[in-house]
């Protein structure tokens with residue numbers, strides 16, 4: 001009995017001190033204290049950890065052809081939106097069918113996770129998956145019929161926006177909607193905590209962006 005109450009007393013004391021610690025930390029942050037993120041180990045520190053002569057471990061993330069290069073582009077004012085990229089990012093015409101492939105690809109565009117497209121839902125009735133070969137030459141089958149609704153439907157997007165505005169939206173939608181949850185697909189720097197395998201990589205290449213724009217241009221009502 002005595003021992004039990006002693007334990008109860010001890011754990012109550014621990015609980016009180018724990019509770020006291022939590023508001024103190026919260027106060028610290030509320031008081032404008034900077035949220036500190038542990039610094040990444042310096043590059044040479046990382047090297048020092050690897051045993052000598054070790055074979056470089058193959059990437060296990062971002063191995064779907066994500067490019068390290070992004071195209072140069074100029075942003076100008078659009079007709080309907082504050083930003084637009086009027087010139088194509090790559091030579092040659094975008095391929096709309098491939099564009100749909102990048103949009104359906106779960107590890108690349110993954111646009112269908114957030115946007116419904118009636119045309120694609122209709123297509124999915126006869127073709128449930130699209131086969132797409134990534135820039136590393138790996139072919140994957142991606143579902144066409146499962147759409148999320150976090151963003152607006154993309155039906156009629158080609159009537160609402162110019163080609164340059166659509167390009168801007170795919171390259172970096174944050175230039176138009178600063179707080180959007182839509183990822184910037186053709187950007188490879190300025191991130192704070194990406195997986196080391198993906199550091200310095202964009203999601204879509206210049207040519208892939210053009211393929212996606214070519215598909216978006218088919219979305220007329």
Ligand code: HEC
Pocket residue numbers: 103109110111112113114115150151152153154157160166169170173177179180181182183185212216
């Ligand atoms: C994580 C969710 C998410 C993903 C993934 C995503 N988007 Fe978006 N997208 C949004 C949201 C949300 C908006 C609306 C802008 C806002 O208010 O944030 C938007 C807006 C848009 C618009 C403008 C639509 C309009 O009518 O104004 C286009 C075009 C678009 N996205 C295309 C794409 C394409 C193409 C992809 C894939 C390459 C994609 N999105 C991937 C969330 C997403």
